[in-house]
Amino acid sequence: MEIDLDPEDLHPTVPLRKVPGGDIFEAARAGDCARLALLLEAGANVNARDRWDSVPLYYACLAGHADAARMLLQAGAVCAERTFDGDRCHYAALNLDLRRLLKSFEARPPPLAPLPAALRAAFLACPANRAAFLDMMLQGSATAEAAALAEAAGFGPTDAASAARLVPPDITFYVGGKPIEAHRVILCARSPFFEKKFKTDWKDRKEVRFSEKKLSFTALYNLIHFFYADRLEAPVDDMEGLSIICKVCKCEELHRLVDKEIVHHRFAPYKATRKLDLMESQTRFVLQGQSLPPEDRLPSALQRVLHSCLANSRQEDYCNSVPNEMRRNSYDADRADLIVKVDERVFRCHQVILASRSEYFKARISRSVGFLEGNNESLDLPCLEAHDMSVEAFEKMLEYMYTDKVEHMDPILAEELFDVASRYLLFPLKRVVADLLLPNLVHVSPAELCHWLMLSDIYGVMKIREYCLDIIACNFETFAHTREFRALLLTLPPPSATDALRTTHPSAPGATGNSEQGNVLDDLREKWLEAEAAELDKRDQSAAQFDKRLELLMFVAEREADDDDHTG
């Protein structure tokens, strides 16, 4: 049955078609990975169904686009054979390689949200945790599978660069001699037990050794892993140990769910209809954070931490008269280990969060280790200064870093937040801000829309850029009469290709005049043709007409600019 295809067979003989205006279904069907990446980045639902009840993955499989299919799978497309959508994908897959691809993603849990994914990476970056992780993976499954899982977890066999640059753990547990490294702030945020212990017995400890026989290393490891990743993964035969430890750590909801699962497993053999089902389903237990009530999930836990930090940050300016002793107590409670100074305002925050969320802060923190002297009064915490940024924007950024979401944003902050998101390499923040900004764009004037088009092009906020281009293309005449639009035309780079390359075969394979996308006027033309142009062979004439119109508008704009120079 095994047919090995030449790798060359997988590459299409004709160049893939680009679908610059297409939705996620069209992009998947055409195999236009660039467009697909853009749509996914803008937050398109990867498991959405179109009016034929088909998912994007179905089209990618049907048309045999392995790269597009892989991209969708990595974004969390459902592909398990026993689901409706997954079954159709398997059935429609063009060749065996695609089927193998689907199979290889079947056992993978869906991708984590940015916050848990970042923290999980921080946890696994600690050498001891990483070694334990690989060890457990090897026990549980075949080597090849373990390697695949390790890759899915985000690290290959050699990853020296990231290992050298971890946020040092501030506590190490030893269970039966085996170490687990962790960060206090995360443990305290998730478990009242740890919070109490770190206030009392373990206050100044760097390591804690457990000797109780009942405590299982795997169980503690998996629980701490859950604290970071908001996803519990445990072997089924270790469930009893897990239940005990959840109880000790006072994770009540989790304890309840684990106990429920234990009961379920006790009776599972009687319920299963086929022996095979049992074998497959019984080795690992996976619990998603979403199964817990919202207040027990990672974002809410960190939100509470953030609140106490912000409260202390405020005290800094207003209540300098508070006795030192009291201040110190409340400082200990928030466990901050980093101070960021923004415009005279001092923010207390946590290295592990900032560094794992943003590569910029990771570099900045590790680069400043050399000169961490406390130049900030009596505070013996490392201090960074953030320039070019308002206090409000920084606060919003912290909110996003700790909780993965931003609530109630003043639209005036949007531009600054786009800048912050780009500068500090927090790219997913752009999407969050774009979603908050979008409703505000419905009523803005054409002039302001031009402004947002320009900004979204600079900062690469595709969702806003698409929105503006759509509006402009559909109301082109209105914009042609707007002075700001004409002025904008002058600042944009000219449309790239010549007439011949651009439009003769707009949708034929290989008609990619410019391989690097991003020319605003090219995209605008594309949108305009979509909305206004005549069909088929008349399309070229429409395009030429549009180009003439643009040239004319630019001419007008230049004259207006000259006039301004003379009068001003």
Add this chain to the structure above:
Amino acid sequence: MSARHQFSAAAFRWQETDGNPDVVAGNCKAVTNAVRDIYAQDMTNVIFGDLYRRAYSLVLHKRGEELYSAVEAAMASEVQALVGSLAVAGPSGQSFLRELLATWRRHTAAVSAIRDIVMYMDRTFVPATGRTPVRELGLGLWRDGVVRSGRIRLRLVEAVRLEKARQEEDGVVGVPGSGDLVAGVTEMLTELGADVCHEFMEAPTVSS
């Protein structure tokens, strides 16, 4: 009213730097100066936050091209200077290997510092235009400019051969620290690429 105000105020904040060639040139210059200082291990003027911001604003305003070629040129000339210092460094044998490894460590530390400064470029401009990432750029410069360059290549092969011979003579434990030299060289070559390591480690045995 306030929205209108925001439009006019914000719209041209970015254009100040975009339209002004002096600012662009100044930012480029600051980054290339930093490259020089980093290689000279003179960190007094290297302020990470400030340099990062300059590099970021260049890339944001579509001047990634200029920044990239400026950084590339600056790194290349620094590596050339290192080769010069190596060429005159000591006689062959142990002292040469020690010098070479010390220079290699200096180079990798410098590349990682430079990479941090131009991180925004490395994450956005480089993948979008299919350039070589800064880390690989540094490895490539060292590989082709130092290890494979005529003079050093021969001396390296010779020194490694001598070192190995000495080890065999004395027994591996004989001279403390000398085993590390060969191991260090192997490590360096492996990092440069599997084929490079092959090319060097095979050569002496074939010739002898």
